[in-house]
Amino acid sequence: MVDRDKAIEILKHNKALLEAHHVRSLAVFGSVARCESGPCSDIDILVEFEPGAEVGLFEFVRLKNELTSLLGVEVDLGTPDALHPALRDNILREAVHVA
Incomplete structure (x- = not known):
């Protein structure tokens, strides 16, 4: 399990990746952003x-896997x-900008 602060730290320290x-911006949202994540x-x-x-598609999946x-x-x-x-505004509001 990775908490929000640890995830942000890891992502910020991997700018070369x-x-x-060609990532312009990255943001965490959902349970991790709300500090409600569990072990699964x-x-x-x-x-x-x-x-x-x-x-x-291949580049997108490669980034996801990395x-x-x-x-x-x-x-x-x-x-x-x-x-x-229907979910867009709430997701963008809770998203925590990383890079």
């Missing part, structure tokens, strides 16, 4: 890529555009 994947919780992460970056390995817990990776409209 984020830059290699995954970590929800929102990612935005640099404008013009060509990020396909973040999962780095954090030692399953990562649920998504983009703001992919959020369900």
Whole structure:
């Protein structure tokens, strides 16, 4: 299990990984962001890529897998555009910006 502060610390100390994947911004949301995660919780992460970056499915999955390995817990990776409209505002409000 990774708590919010530890996850943020790990992600901030791995800027080279984020830059290699053309990440413009990264934010944690969900139970980890609310400090309500348990031993079986995954970590929800929102990612935005640099404008013009060509990020396909394989690159997206590669980033997800590398973040999962780095954090030692399953990562649920998504983009703001992919959020369900009914949940979007709440998710963006609770999101904790990392990078």
